Amino acid sequence: MIRTENLRKVFPSKKEGSVVALESLNLHCADGAVYALLGPNGAGKTTALRILATLMDPTSGEAYVNELSVRTDKRAIRRLLGVVSYEMGVYERMTPREIGYYFGRLNDLDDRDIARNLAYIFSLLRMEDFADKRTETFSTGMKQKTVIMRALVTNPEILLFDEPTAGLDLITAKSVMDYIRLLKQEGKTILFSTHILWEAEKLADTVGIIHRGRLIAEGSLDELRAQTGHTDIEDVFFSLIDRVEAP
Ligand SMILES: Nc1ncnc2c1ncn2[C@@H]1O[C@H](COP(=O)(O)OP(=O)(O)OP(=O)(O)O)[C@@H](O)[C@H]1O
Numbered sequence: 054m055i056r057t058e059n060l061r062k063v064f065p066s067k068k069e070g071s072v073v074a075l076e077s078l079n080l081h082c083a084d085g086a087v088y089a090l091l092g093p094n095g096a097g098k099t100t101a102l103r104i105l106a107t108l109m110d111p112t113s114g115e116a117y118v119n120e121l122s123v124r125t126d127k128r129a130i131r132r133l134l135g136v137v138s139y140e141m142g143v144y145e146r147m148t149p150r151e152i153g154y155y156f157g158r159l160n161d162l163d164d165r166d167i168a169r170n171l172a173y174i175f176s177l178l179r180m181e182d183f184a185d186k187r188t189e190t191f192s193t194g195m196k197q198k199t200v201i202m203r204a205l206v207t208n209p210e211i212l213l214f215d216e217p218t219a220g221l222d223l224i225t226a227k228s229v230m231d232y233i234r235l236l237k238q239e240g241k242t243i244l245f246s247t248h249i250l251w252e253a254e255k256l257a258d259t260v261g262i263i264h265r266g267r268l269i270a271e272g273s274l275d276e277l278r279a280q281t282g283h284t285d286i287e288d289v290f291f292s293l294i295d296r297v298e299a300p
């Protein structure tokens with residue numbers, strides 16, 4: 054389970070003194086659920102995911118992954134998590150398979166398990182053709198698949214994806230979405246951010262709408278439809294945003 058309590062993050066800013074990235078975020082993602090954190094540019098999605106991944110501390114408030122605190126239990130949380138972010142680089146001198154072995158061994162997996170996990174991931178993400186090529190010449194999609202492989206080689210229970218399909222073509226995005234669906238069937242807990250409405254519609258059990266650093270709605274899509282009186286996800290989204298923007 055993932056939950057945040059009045060999570061707040063303020064960044065120092067030369068121009069404005071400070072920027073409030075998260076005002077007070079309260080979200081709740083149940084075990085085994087796929088949770089889509091949906092929100093416009095600058096809403097605070099990446100900030101929230103980075104805090105959950107223990108890559109940075111909140112200014113105030115708390116966040117828990119399986120009841121472990123992101124402030125005090127960083128190492129334990131990192132063992133549970135696989136994190137995918139488009140900001141993450143790949144080691145240019147290494148091949149995906151070498152990166153897989155490197156991260157697998159770093160997490161105490163034996164080589165047989167790593168080989169089995171990699172065979173599975175390479176096949177599902179259609180990486181066989183470039184699994185043994187150095188990543189330096191890779192396209193965006195090939196790099197993104199490599200980043201996903203790296204996060205999944207250890208078979209983590211909980212996955213955090215920051216815009217898993219950003220920059221990908223339709224075919225590559227679909228193979229990533231299909232893979233997330235499969236991970237859900239395996240019982241993983243998955244929290245992903247997106248601003249693509251249909252990705253949330255297709256995959257998510259729970260949708261959280263984040264706007265200006267606050268969660269303005271959370272529930273299944275059907276719950277949000279009932280709450281707003283709209284059926285189309287775009288109408289649901291805009292009516293929720295309009296409500297908080299109205300003076
Ligand atoms: N390191 C930082 N220093 C200063 N301000 C930051 C920093 N990181 C994020 N911000 C600001 O915090 C706010 C939230 O940013 P964040 O990256 O979390 O949004 P996002 O929802 O991920 O947006 P996008 O959809 O564009 O990826 C923005 O106003 C951003 O400019």
Ligand SMILES: [Mg+2]
Pocket residue numbers: 098099100215
């Ligand atoms: Mg972002």
